[in-house]
Amino acid sequence: MSAHPQADEAPAVPPRGKPRKAALAAWIGSAxxxxxxxxxxxxxxxxxxxxxxxxxxPASATLISLATFGVAYALRPVGALFLGHFGDRLGRRKIMVWTLVLMGLSTFLIGCLPTYAQAGTVAPVLLVLMRMLQGLSAAGEQASANAMTLEHAPEHRRGYYTSFTLNGTQAGQILATVVFIPVAALPDEQLYTWGWRIPFLLSVVVAVVGYIIRRTLEETPVFQEVSASRNVARMPLAELLRNYWADVLRVVAAALIATVSTIFSVWALTYATSDAVGFDKTDMLWVNGCANGVALLAIPLWARLSDRIGRKPVFLAGALGSSVMVFVYLWAISTGNYPLVFVTGLLFFGVVYSAANGIWPSFYGEMFPARIRLSGMAVGTQIGFAVAGFSVTFAAQIAGLHGDNWTGVAIFTAAFCVICAIAVATGRETYRVPTARLGLRSQGVPEPMPARQSTAL
Known part of the structure; x- marks a missing residue:
């Protein structure tokens, strides 16, 4: 029985949201x-x-550099504790604005940092500090954007609308890759002096544009209902861990699927451009960019399918399929055959991984009631993502001194995919549960959904 009986009382007719505006704002902000x-x-x-x-x-420098990438993921669980708490106490919109400003500022400052040649060991210390601020920001970004879109979405299209958050994330990765392609093509002297700073300095524009967009958002009808009924959780984290600890653990395990993204985007890029294989940096950046372009199309399609047949079948297909495709992709890189790498990269990351990547925003959010939804998603995902972030460092060690043990890295990645699949398979199917009753312990058998309405984006 819930510790808060009033939380189990759902309104007969949930307030109508603004799904298109919420999805667009989440997409642009996440991008x-x-x-x-x-x-x-x-x-x-x-x-x-x-x-x-x-x-x-150089060998140690590469290993430590990849470790700094994981530092942000280590800070994300800490940020999730605070941002989840305030998101459930104060609302989704305020957190979305705050996280974007913090991310833009910390990234801009990276572009202003002195180098090792200029400041010695002070330089990497400052770099790690800025990366930590990025991690704190990212901790609340996806959870708040997912809660915003899910709670604005029509009953039958929650999967589709929440997928725009992850679609925006993929667009952000495309934008980052496109910006980095001409930078990486610069002569080494220019690249390593001033060229690398350009993508980071552009973040001042990112911060301003994002702030303007998200300031126009309205709070979700579901949170307004909770706030109006004075049902806002005083201590969201305490309630979450007391009543929903099993769901939090399930989200942690399922979030390990993010290992696929970090291995594909970072470690595979390092491996492919190393002396062991020898691909050109720009060529491999094109693989990453085009794979994300395919994902932009695939994510909403997979999400729409989940609105029809359920979250679990689609999520499981993506997780188990990725456990196979990681072997295919890394093997393709080891052959030195660029067309093969290009095709398998698009299929692996653009199509197969998107089946899981596009479903988790709705699947995780639907496990929790509105009063603790942001905390549940933020804490669960960020612990799983923290492990995924350091998977790049683990992979670099598994790959060995010469960095060419791709089979070991593939086994390592596939193991996380299997753990994710087990967590998803043992979870509840929620795609037919009405929004107002999501996560409520008294719901028993899911109520029938209201008649379908046509709501096109």
Whole structure:
């Protein structure tokens, strides 16, 4: 029985939201914020080992640089505790505005940092500090945007509308890749002196545009209902861990699917451009960019399918399919055959992984009631993402001294995909549960959904 009986009382007719505006704002905001987050990944793989670390020890410099990429993920669970709490106490919109400003500012400052040659060990310390601020920001971004779109969405299209948050994330990765392609093509002298700074300095534009967009958002009808009935949780985290600890653990395990993204976007890029394989940096950036372009189309299609047949079948197909495709993609890189790498990269990341990536925003959010939804998603996902972030560092060690043990890295990644699949398979199917009754312990058998309405984006 719920510790808060009033939380189990759902309104007979949920307030009508504004799904199109919410989805658009979430898409644009996530694209802008994750542009900031992902340019760091490209720089950590291609530039930072020679800019911020000891150039006399290139192997260690690469390993430490990839470790700084994971630092942001380590801070994300900490940020989730605070941002989840305030998001459930104060509302989704305020957190969405705050996270975007913090991300834009910290990324801009990275572009202003002195290099190792200019400041010695102070340079990497400052770099790690800025990366920590990026992690704190990202901790609340997706959870708040997902809660916003889910609670504005029509009953039968929650999967479709919440997928726009992840679609925006993919767009941000495309934007980061496109910006980095001409930068990576610069002569080394220009790239390692001033060229690498350009993508980071552009973040001042990101922060301003994102702030303007998100300031116009309205709070969700579901949260307004909770607030109006004075049913806002005083201590969302305490209630979450007391009544929904099993769902939090399930989200943590399922969120390990993000390992696929970090291995594909960062470690595979490092491996492919290393002496062991020898692909050109720009060529591999094109693989990443085009794969994300395919994902832009695939994510909403997979999400619409989940609105028809359920979240679990689609999510499981993506997780188990990724456990196979990671072997195919890394093997393709090892052959040195660029057309093969290009095709398998698009299929792996653009199509198969998108089946899981586009479903988790709705699947995770539907596990929790509105009063603790943001905390549930933020805490669960960010712990899982923290492990995924450091998977790049683990992969670099698994790959060995020469960095060419791709089979070991593939096994490592596939294992996380299987753990994710087990977590999803043992979860509840929620796609037919009315929004007002999501996560309520007294719901028993899901109520029949109201008649379908046509709501096109």
């Amino acid at each position: 802008l914020e994750y542009y900031d987050f992902f340019i760091y990944g490209s720089a950590a793989a291609l530039v930072f080992p020679k800019v911020f670390f000891d150039p006399d020890d």
